[in-house]
Amino acid sequence: MRLSTVVRAGSVAALVAAAALLAGSAFAAVSAPKIASFTPTSAKPGATITIAGLNLTGASSVMVGSMKATFKVVSAKKLTVKIPTKAKTGTLTVVTKGGTAKSSKSLTIS
Secondary structure, three states, rough: OEEEEEEOOOOOHHHHHHHHHHHOOOOOOOOOEEEEEEEEEEEEEOOEEEEEOOOOOOEEEEEOOEEEOOEEEEEOOOOEEEEOOOOOOEEEEEEEEEEEEEEEEEEEEE
């Protein structure tokens, strides 16, 4: 049996879920992460900052500018991040299975 449909933007997850049901396989939707804020907004290398947002559970990578940072998932709404030694002022990026979130403001490295 072949299934055809027109997909509107934002409907991809529903289409994939329907296809998984038709195929008899399990499906779990994963929401995209979002960075709402971070504190402090200025930090020195080696310091720890907190990122607040949504859908942060399962984070696989955090970047400070172009530098990969070590981090800890505290909850679905909170991460703690250690600023890398060679980090420079830049935005924060969080990667999860649901996608990639980028901060709207830059973290100032002092």
